[in-house]
Amino acid sequence: MRQVKRRPVYSPRTRGAVELLLAENVPSLGEQGEIVRVKPGYARNYLLPHGLATIATDENKKAVEEHRARLQEVEKQRKGGARKLAESVSKYSVTLEANANEEGHLYGSILGADISKALIAAGYPVEPEHIRLDGPLKELGMYTVKLQLHPEVSSDVKVWVVPVSSRK
Structure with missing residues (x-):
């Protein structure tokens, strides 16, 4: 049986940092929708299990940018109405x-x-x-x-x- 190598969620170029997309506001780290770099243990043991962040894939980044654009449009309309x-x-x-x-x-x-x-x-x-x-x-x-x-x-x-x- 051939064993498939699993790719690590972090790149060796970033010196062990993991790139995550925050799903919720995390004090002293960032706000919802931000992309942050954290140590693998912090990501693996705290942020990911508690649902505070997800791995920053290209699809997730694109979805966040689209959501952010929609929010800016809604805010612009709200400001115009005000x-x-x-x-x-x-x-x-x-x-x-x-x-x-x-x-x-x-x-x-x-x-x-x-x-x-x-x-x-x-x-x-x-x-x-x-x-x-x-x-x-x-x-x-x-x-x-x-x-x-x-x-x-x-x-x-x-x-x-x-x-x-x-x-x-």
Whole structure:
């Protein structure tokens, strides 16, 4: 019976290093999709058995590059949508009614969620986590509130806090 020689997963030119493609983020090594070089024992005993990496074959590298290109396209579309939203919401001003005393101090406070509800009701899909407030709004008046719609796209919206109109 003829015995077939198994090729090692590492090349002798790389001085014993194994080239792996990370399947998940590994602290102090790299992020998902990166190609890293590690020692054979680390690859064989930890990364490969735990499913944190795979051997960096040409097919795997090509698949990762295609996936990365798709992710960049999706991110570009998301950023474009955030820019359009930032442009339109910057022209809008939100009016919120709140109970206040004679000096203009609110009995409660206005939070990011309240502003988000008003913007969503007006047709602007702004989530509470997009709103950047230094603290809750506790007085009547006009405020300029910063919106962070995308890591690279921000905008401002005017928020008017007015007293509740009494209906008699």
